Amino acid sequence: MRRSTIVYLLIFVVMIGVYYYLNNRPESADIATPTETIEPVTYLFSAENGTPTSIRIESKTGEVVEVARNAENAWAVTLPTDASADQGKAEAAASQVTTMRILDSLSDVDPGVVGLDIPEYTMIVKFSNSLERIVQIGVLTPTEQGYYTRFADGEILIVSRSAVDALIGLLDNPPYAATETPLPPTP
Secondary structure, rough: OOOHHHHHHHHHHHHHHHHHHHOOOOOOOOOOOOOOOOOEEEEEOOOHHHEEEEEEEEEEOOEEEEEOOOOOEEEEEEEEEEEEOOOOHHHHHHHHOOEEEEEEEEOOOOOOOOOOOOOEEEEEEEOOOOOEEEEEEEEEEOOOOOOEEEEEEEEOOOEHHHHHHHHHHHOOOOOEEEOOOOOOOOO
């Protein structure tokens, strides 16, 4: 016999052996895989509150910014200076309000320790159903993943840092609409 024929026969025999092994091996016991319990995501403001119509943020140093919907249902900056608002930035702020995720809730914590006796920031949000919610915002958590917050008389909650930082950023950069610069006269 030729050498290539022997190689083909050996490969064929090995393939039959593998096929027989895979089809006749004992069934493995069902291994119970642990399932992870996923806690539901909760937000600081629920959908029942409606959509934000006014957002006011005050810092303990006295800075204030407020954006509100006007009679035409367009966003306008009312504080620190009354002016038209960049609709995209104002709507983004309203979206941030509705996505402030609660990371944890705490009990038996002294509000002074987490910066809530004299809050770093106070946020007042008015909603489309005429509900007004006041949130006190304290200091960052030690892991810097969130802020300590509470409603005026509620429990202390830890809220995601990204949402709060975006809203606090309005104090330094209010969402004023861009004004057009007139072109210089042509000679």
